Amino acid sequence: MADINFFIDGIAVSAKPGETILQVADRHGIYIPAICYSDRFSSPIGSCRICIVVIEQLPEEDLRTHSATHHPVATGKCSRPMPSCVMKPKEGTYVWTNTEALKQARADIVKKWNRYHPLQCGVCDASGECELQDAALEFNITEGLPQDFDNLPQKTIHKEWPIVNNDTNLCIECKRCVKICDDVMGVKALALIKKESGIFEIDTVDGKPLDCEFCNQCIDICPTGSLESKLFMYKSKAWEMDRIVSSCFFCPAGCALELNVKDNKILRVTNHLPSFNDGNLCNLGAFAYDMNEKNRTVSASIDGRETDVNNVINKTYKEIKRIINEYGSDSIAIVCDSSVSSESMVSAKWFADLVGTKTLIIPDADGILKLNRVLKKSGLLKQSSYESIKNSDTVFVIGTDVTNSVPLLDWFIIRKSKSKAKKGKLIMAYYRESKLDKLKPISLRYNLGSERELLLLLILKLAEGAENTGFIKKIPDPDALIKITGVQEETIEAAANQIKSGSLSIMIDTSLLERAGIPELISDLAIVSGNRSDSIEFWPISRKANIKGAESILSGADQHIDKALFQQRLSEGVFHAIIYFGNAIERILPPQITAKITDIDLFVMLSSYKTDNFSAKKTFVLPVATGYETDSHYLNLEGRLITARKAVNAENENILPVQSVIKLLAEKFNTIMAPLKIDSGPAAAITEKLIPLDYEYKAMEEMGSKHYPYKLIIGHDRFRSDVSTSFGSGPKIAKSVGYAEISDRLAESLDLKSNDRVRIISKMGESETVLSVCSGLPDNLVIVPEGFADINPLTLFSSDDGYEHVNIEKIGGGK
């Protein structure tokens, strides 16, 4: 379609097909006021009518004689006012944005909003950034509508909602909150509802107190103070805070955000920056900002006794020196959490080189590293970009709920389905119901543990015949595979057809990648889909913020060993000292490993948070700064280096950035630490030749037992990532305890209800928690989320298969 040429305020402009008048004006730098419009939405709302324009259609002969500048004001007959956010331009028309009548009409609209607006700018949180205030000045409102003081309408103030305070008296009914909740977040919690008295109010769809993702989006986008954060209310005025542009480091998406700081305290998080996340944030990004205030290690300590940092560094040096002399440098292991900054990881690697150890472990990076190696072999390794998700024809999600792991990807997928082009289809392969099922994807609801079989089936369907599948040894019987997976053959066929149809984004859980064969199968699937390497993207999905940083640091290093080998060497007694970069080691390593660590001579911990009484024979603790207290870097999922900028000072001078601690330690070794070099790593070249990898199928044996009839799975929760987020007040209010989820049918058979306290028992031990009954879950499954302070599902695990056989028991009455 050709461009449409027309005039706005006498200026010749051209519209691309599909553009509205407001978008064209914006692109040409012509100002049209608008309140309900936001380019974060897939379509305009058209409710505020501030963006009205008039359109003048000149007769043909006039058009020829009129030049663009020869037409300063509307002269002919104009249309009635039309909202420019909705209207598409027509060829050769004249659009007028600011006639006297329009000014009057806009002022009238603002007057209507103002009619019963409370006189509380002085105490309102939105004051200073309120769009209604701005409108009062912009349209120079000098008189109000008559007020009936005897019958002032009293609207509801929803004080009972968690986190969100909804004072509908302040609302101007622009419906931006409704739109963002539905259109961007796909939650649809809010609606403009007609009350019994006949007035409209923003309320929850079901009328119950708000129970949603608590993502801050409605608060952030509210033009007035109608929706406000309870965590921020009355704490500060908008103009008193410094806005520090930073990045979120609670998941590997790395969304941009602004930290609002006053008196060395982060008071809230806002985001109006142009960035890949379009200003969107999730609960963690928006509300976990006070996580650096609670449960912190604020001083260095030796075996629980507080002491001076230099003293600990001195002793650490002496101990390490002694252990190296006695057992050699390989007896030292460096362990690093994958949610810490790149500074920590580079420091860890640098320190490993310094002491000469060959053991550097980043436990959660095993999966992503395996995928990295496999893709290097098959020629598919490349850097993904968020932009390509928007353009890909198929998004294939397997073994993960991206909503809970990386919400940003969830928004991208929702945006794809809401956009008018409706480009791309989602294939959701997951063992349970998830939020994305609302988008009506091709749903492959497989039995837990049959991921290999599902991938094999898809490969066989795509390869169409045994001659193309030479790389798969011992091709199993498809019917048997279908039985194991529990997915209908037609659905698999539909999925295979969709995968074939064009470019592909594969999102796969990193813990799934740790299992034998899965990385190879994923790579093979991509190859048989018929795509070239430039139209395939792999997204290893994890809850750990710097999983990509771990990949970048370890993919070239020879020190890294995986969890299994680490465990084996531990039990052989190879290690005498472990230096740990990260928080709460018992939450990232299973108990069979951590139990061994407690027997070790020296355990040095560079942590920001206190742990749950974890100690070795000698435990040295060195406090380090969090991402809010020092400039730190993370690699996000698309391999972009993001900066979390320092927003506040640490509580005391003991708390140092991790690289400074290592620098002090290095000085004892008579070594000067060079400034850290942190980069996004070399970009992988796109290769033309793709090599399918050999895979030999072996059926897994089901190991169920009478005593432990159910499978326990570690769930990701959208309100927690690593342990630090459990100290943020927002996530805590949104979800206070880690509920164990079971299906409704299982609950019925065991006579359990939601909120019952239950005991989960495995071979390794038992753990107590509260139950939540939900639908759309397989009947033999118990899901316990990680990251909650009250329960650590890892302690129940005996193997690395991804699930554990357990039993559930009810204790006492309901809570």
Place this chain on the structure above:
Amino acid sequence: MSIESREMLINMGPQHPSTHGVLRIILKLNGEKIAASEPDVGYLHRGFEKLAENMLYHQFIPYTDRLDYIASMNNNQSYVIAVEKLLGIEAPPRAQAIRVIMSELGRISSHLVWLATHALDIGAMTVFLYCFRERETIIDLFEETSGNRLNYNYSRIGGVAFDLPEGFKDNLRKFLDIFPEKLGEYHRLLTKNRIWMSRTKGVGILTREQAINWGVSGPVLRGSGVKWDIRKAFPYDGYENYDFDIPTDDACDVYGRYLVRMEEMRQSRRILQQALKHLPDGKVILEDSPYVSPSKEKIMTENFSLMKHMVLTIKGMHTPIATLYSATENPKGELGFYIVADGSGKPYKLKIRAPSFINISAMPTMLRGNYLADVIAVIGSLDFVFGESDR
């Protein structure tokens, strides 16, 4: 003992009672005569121009008080007129007339301080006491009006802060009635005084050409015979409606500048009389303007007025994207504001053309060939204030 015949460098100031602030002059002396001189300014620099970039247009008004603190009213007026021109608005007639009254009173008060200190420096103690007596009356008038005695902060963008208080007109009239007599007193003390004449006549010559080339303004320019007054050339606040003369003197010396200022006080009285006679009724500040905060009553009762007030005090007004230079005739000379507006509530750049600074720069020309003792007379005749010069 041998006699030194070389030229000698001496420092005058910066702490010297007769330098009217913190001025340092490096003097090269040939015996008692001045061969060359170099004024060194900047001791009172407070960075006003930079400060202005970080505050709303309204917030800068009190800072202008601290420019020429002897004539704060005139500075207020000069700045708000610049901003009003930028916004394309004009204060109501009554506000304009009040601003004329205040600026002319300010001019008389400033000239009284000049005369007092100038005469004191040269040795005429009595004049000082008399001048401060009359100045006190003016300051009382200012105090009645604005509540302050030195830094008034009275003008507002779009008008003035408050209307004139009750009885102001009578008090002003009383002052205007007695002032000619007092002016005569000063004349009798100085104008024909032989000591005064010998200390000021032929001293500190600045010829007409030199004055124009140095860019001096105000009484210093007029004392060199140039008939130039911004009130006449580019009238503001309705000065075109007042009948007054521009006094000049062709003597080009300290005495000439003395006569010009003495006459200016008389002319100011004339303007004041006319202003009093024709003081219009009405509002003293623009109402319903998007650049002016609504009145307190409205803010407390109308939500849209409260909203406008909040935005004006938090984000400031929406200015056009423009650059503008506006100047007014202050007691010291041409006070100009050059504003670069970027559309936001704060100026992108605000340059102040301070008359004192430019007048000081002409001093070496005036001093060359004069005696060391004449430096005091020349300083007095230039009548500068360092709040303005150093900014």
